[in-house]
Amino acid sequence: SAVISQKPSRDICQRGTSLTIQCQVDSQVTMMFWYRQQPGQSLTLIATANQGSEATYESGFVIDKFPISRPNLTFSTLTVSNMSPEDSSIYLCSVGRGDYEQYFGPGTRLTVT
Amino acid sequence: TQLLEQSPQFLSIQEGENLTVYCNSSSVFSSLQWYRQEPGEGPVLLVTVVTGGEVKKLKRLTFQFGDARKDSSLHITAAQTGDTGLYLCAGACLYTNAGKSTFGDGTTLTVKP
Numbered sequence: 127s128a129v130i131s132q133k134p135s136r137d138i139c140q141r142g143t144s145l146t147i148q149c150q151v152d153s154q155v156t157m158m159f160w161y162r163q164q165p166g167q168s169l170t171l172i173a174t175a176n177q178g179s180e181a182t183y184e185s186g187f188v189i190d191k192f193p194i195s196r197p198n199l200t201f202s203t204l205t206v207s208n209m210s211p212e213d214s215s216i217y218l219c220s221v222g223r224g225d226y227e228q229y230f231g232p233g234t235r236l237t238v239t
Numbered sequence: 240t241q242l243l244e245q246s247p248q249f250l251s252i253q254e255g256e257n258l259t260v261y262c263n264s265s266s267v268f269s270s271l272q273w274y275r276q277e278p279g280e281g282p283v284l285l286v287t288v289v290t291g292g293e294v295k296k297l298k299r300l301t302f303q304f305g306d307a308r309k310d311s312s313l314h315i316t317a318a319q320t321g322d323t324g325l326y327l328c329a330g331a332c333l334y335t336n337a338g339k340s341t342f343g344d345g346t347t348l349t350v351k352p
Contacts, residue, residue: 127284130281159339165278166325166345166347167344167345168327168342168343168344168345169282169327169342171339174339218281218282220281225269225270225287225289226269226270226272226287226329226331226340227272227284227287228272228282228284228329228340229284230274230281230282230283231281232279232280232281233279233280233281235279
């Protein structure tokens, strides 16, 4: 397993601003992922954070809107840029282990006003 | 695109009752995970199944992977209020999706005292 922390746990932001979410893992991991989730609904994968190279984004998500950094094997950040109310959501980071198991952080609840 | 359909979407039962949640797909998966998520937290891994026909038990929870590895079920015996949460299945294929999982649309379980 892995212990994952995220900061901030929640935030309320004004439209047009940006927020950077941090994800810290207690051990080195190869695979790190960023998801978005509406309360009570399933997870939507935003991107895979690759160490030493650019993140791999899913259809519908672009680097200009969701820039991701992965400076080492224990840390990643996701920035939500030029926010609008539609970006209000829960953002989760996760790490992958054998047999495609994932361990998730507690999430960041973002509200854009 | 691999799709996972969960049923039912919502389930509300009394404490002590039994229930089954289903996860179905037309795709074959190398492995399948079940997660439980409580409000304000990230999903927590419950189990991984990898072999067709496999059955795993976790206390009052029984997980089964279909013979063809396209579907799975989660059965809870004598549900307790602590079982309340969002249940998510997730499948991954060794040969597609580059190590990423596809998540089902979730089943929200409420167990009433």
